[in-house]
Amino acid sequence: MAASGAEAALLVDVSDLPVGHTRRLEAEGRELLLCHTPEGFFAVADRCTHMAFSLSGGRLEGCLLECPLHGARFDVRDGSVRARPAHRPLATFPVRVSGARAEIRLDRSTSA
Amino acid sequence: VTAAGSQRRGGTPLGRAPAADLGSAPIPKERYTSAGFARLERERLWPRVWLLAGLERDLAQPGDYSTFEIGAESVLLVRQRGGDVRAFHNVCMHRGNRLREPGSGRAVRFACAYHGWQYDLDGRLLEALDAHTFPQGCPGEALSLSPVRCERWGGFVWVNLDPGAVPLREYLGVLPAHLDPYHFEEMQILDDVTVEIPCNWKTSVDAFNEAYHIAGTHPDTLDVNDDVNVPIDCYERHTRMILKLAVASPRHPEHGRVTERIREHFLASAGVDPAGFRGGAEDVRPAIAKAVREVQGPALGADFSQLDDSQLVDDYHYTVFPNVTLNIFGRSAWLFRHRPHPSDPDRMYFDFWNLLRAPAHQLPRPAHRHELLRDDLVLEPVGGGGELLAQDFYNLPRIQAGMRSSGFRGLHLGDQELRIRHFHRVIDSYLAGGDGSLGG
Numbered sequence: 001m002a003a004s005g006a007e008a009a010l011l012v013d014v015s016d017l018p019v020g021h022t023r024r025l026e027a028e029g030r031e032l033l034l035c036h037t038p039e040g041f042f043a044v045a046d047r048c049t050h051m052a053f054s055l056s057g058g059r060l061e062g063c064l065l066e067c068p069l070h071g072a073r074f075d076v077r078d079g080s081v082r083a084r085p086a087h088r089p090l091a092t093f094p095v096r097v098s099g100a101r102a103e104i105r106l107d108r109s110t111s112a
Numbered sequence: 113v114t115a116a117g118s119q120r121r122g123g124t125p126l127g128r129a130p131a132a133d134l135g136s137a138p139i140p141k142e143r144y145t146s147a148g149f150a151r152l153e154r155e156r157l158w159p160r161v162w163l164l165a166g167l168e169r170d171l172a173q174p175g176d177y178s179t180f181e182i183g184a185e186s187v188l189l190v191r192q193r194g195g196d197v198r199a200f201h202n203v204c205m206h207r208g209n210r211l212r213e214p215g216s217g218r219a220v221r222f223a224c225a226y227h228g229w230q231y232d233l234d235g236r237l238l239e240a241l242d243a244h245t246f247p248q249g250c251p252g253e254a255l256s257l258s259p260v261r262c263e264r265w266g267g268f269v270w271v272n273l274d275p276g277a278v279p280l281r282e283y284l285g286v287l288p289a290h291l292d293p294y295h296f297e298e299m300q301i302l303d304d305v306t307v308e309i310p311c312n313w314k315t316s317v318d319a320f321n322e323a324y325h326i327a328g329t330h331p332d333t334l335d336v337n338d339d340v341n342v343p344i345d346c347y348e349r350h351t352r353m354i355l356k357l358a359v360a361s362p363r364h365p366e367h368g369r370v371t372e373r374i375r376e377h378f379l380a381s382a383g384v385d386p387a388g389f390r391g392g393a394e395d396v397r398p399a400i401a402k403a404v405r406e407v408q409g410p411a412l413g414a415d416f417s418q419l420d421d422s423q424l425v426d427d428y429h430y431t432v433f434p435n436v437t438l439n440i441f442g443r444s445a446w447l448f449r450h451r452p453h454p455s456d457p458d459r460m461y462f463d464f465w466n467l468l469r470a471p472a473h474q475l476p477r478p479a480h481r482h483e484l485l486r487d488d489l490v491l492e493p494v495g496g497g498g499e500l501l502a503q504d505f506y507n508l509p510r511i512q513a514g515m516r517s518s519g520f521r522g523l524h525l526g527d528q529e530l531r532i533r534h535f536h537r538v539i540d541s542y543l544a545g546g547d548g549s550l551g552g
Contacts, residue, residue, distance in 0.1 A: 057175065057218065057219075057220040058217065058218055059176075059218035061217075062479065068217075068218055068219045068220040068221075069219070069220065069223045069230075070223050070225050071212050071213055071217055071219070083213060085225040
């Protein structure tokens with residue numbers, strides 16, 4: 001993993017991240033969760049918008065990520081809430097994959 | 113009847129149950145339509161029987177949970193850090209809020225969305241906000257999640273709301289000896305659908321509890337099954353029938369011949385070249401069994417040596433009291449679970465699990481689907497057969513509506529419907545305060 005300050009991007013080796021799994025990342029003071037879904041890689045903020053609990057212990061099913069505390073669900077493609085009790089969407093970060101490397105743009109997140 | 117030869121090593125016992133004498137009285141239709149009868153079931157039946165609540169495979173890691181809804185109850189099944197599976201009422205002990213939505217997932221702890229009380233995976237209350245403000249004592253162990261009896265067999269998780277219930281294996285009676293050779297623990301789920309149907313849960317159980325309806329409901333299948341010679345066994349609480357497949361019914365004009373669909377569907381799907389098959393009708397089933405055992409078994413990673421030819425070809429059909437129907441086809445199975453509506457005797461939830469024994473393969477677990485019954489609903493399960501279920505579904509609301517007719521007197525059952533009579537006897541035992549054993 002390497003953070004490039006100029007472009008505020010994070011480079012991650014994803015060769016050992018199978019579909020259905022997530023990886024927690026920290027860079028530039030942010031906590032992210034990189035999610036490998038059947039539709040590709042997506043990165044979201046690793047804090048549930050309901051009680052700020054880390055989502056990293058939750059299950060990723062398809063593109064839905066579940067908070068392991070109350071069971072709120074988010075669509076990691078756009079951060080939208082798919083099951084309560086959360087109301088506000090998760091911040092998302094653009095991901096570009098090239099081979100075994102994923103580039104996560106920290107400077108272009110959607111605002112939560 | 114089907115049991116030519118001797119029992120295979122580790123296989124299902126071949127003996128038949130003694131013939132059950134259950135009389136010939138009509139079954140009152142009110143058992144299906146009356147709110148009072150449904151209330152009796154809620155009070156005396158559902159809280160006292162072992163219920164199939166989930167798949168152990170869905171609870172692979174510590175924290176994995178799934179819920180089971182039965183009537184007004186919701187039960188939380190949770191894989192523990194030590195590997196055990198435990199069950200709790202899915203309700204916060206503070207103000208009664210549901211802890212988790214119906215479904216499955218992974219938790220690190222269970223937090224209530226109302227006041228934030230938090231419970232560990234083992235049900236212990238970990239945190240209550242401002243605990244010192246409860247003058248009756250700080251919420252602690254005494255307010256841990258309410259446990260539910262939970263045991264496992266066959267890759268399934270079972271619960272019983274009665275803390276004093278007999279152990280699961282005792283309740284299941286002969287079933288583990290009969291069904292262990294199929295190795296359900298190696299089966300994976302290919303389809304997972306709930307269909308909400310406007311009928312009583314027993315109307316749905318009955319619809320699959322006999323082969324007498326095949327000629328009327330599924331006449332287009334008589335070229336591939338024998339709906340006439342169907343052995344029935346009534347065990348203590350549970351029952352079985354064996355429906356021979358890949359043979360044309362004695363009612364069918366091509367009885368005794370290898371019909372086109374036997375050739376194209378049964379032989380071909382087992383991997384036997386239908387064009388090259390030169391045998392007669394009696395050679396079909398051994399050929400299928402041989403191919404399943406010798407070719408499909410290794411491909412699936414499954415050892416079928418404990419199953420005899422009939423078990424690898426036919427539908428071994430078990431009703432696990434009160435609400436599970438198993439159609440077992442050797443390498444695969446269709447499991448139906450019939451759940452009552454919390455209050456309305458005219459509604460129920462039909463759960464359909466399509467199972468395949470393929471331990472060599474990691475098959476993707478399908479997401480659960482929920483459907484409202486409509487006449488054009490065809491489930492299209494992996495491996496086919498959706499039109500069969502659609503034919504049964506078509507009947508169910510109409511049976512329920514017809515039973516409410518003032519011109520209908522009650523169920524007039526024949527010998528081929530003996531299992532329905534047995535089913536009602538076992539229900540009666542529970543409603544009378546008994547434990548469902550008929551001594552049969």
